[in-house]
Amino acid sequence: MPEKKLALIATKGTLDWAYPPFILASTAAAIGYEVQIFFTFYGLQLLKKDLNLKVSPLGNPGMPMPMGMDSWMPNIVTALPGMEAMMSSMMKSKMKSKGVASVAELRDLCLEAEVKMIACQMTVDLFDMQPSEFIDGIDYAGAATFFEFAGESDVNLFI
């Protein structure tokens, strides 16, 4: 059976959006896929050594909140200082209590399974980021490099 390939583009840098690329990549690798993830724009946050990801309830009516707050609390309240930090820490402790892996753990599992991670060089330059901020073992390249792999992939997803 020839190895299947999965190509992902990760464009978002929040706690909630960090999960889909790492869950899909690690699972595909476990099933035997060769996997590459191209991190661009805010997705680059997912490659930082120091993962400090947040989730924001602001402008996110789909986010369930304790005590049904999502149904009665005016959305503007979620813009108050400290709300983002509070919701992020609540989300993290909820995930831990439900046995959901941390983003760092899933990322480690991806690296262990030889998932190839590529940081978009253009975005790194655009935001004046330093390679020292990122984890080791990743490549820096552009769109053409992504297509080299994506063009022969079985599954391509933009996240």
Place this chain on the structure above:
Amino acid sequence: MSEYTEKFDATGLNCPLPILRSKKVLTSMNSGEVLYVISTDSGSVKDFDAFCKQTGNELLESSEADGKYHYYIKKT
């Protein structure tokens, strides 16, 4: 069903950890050996079935008892 080579208790773990960790144990095992997995994740029933179909490993048994799910996977 009771014969197995390795046992992995995935109790309390949620998707995709039961699959990922089981895969890790399978990698360390020899062809023909059986891995026994216990999980509390109800979504793992379909996932272990799909995992075995796609990796070619044989799902000898998949059952539920007392809110826990039991899998016997023969490594090919």
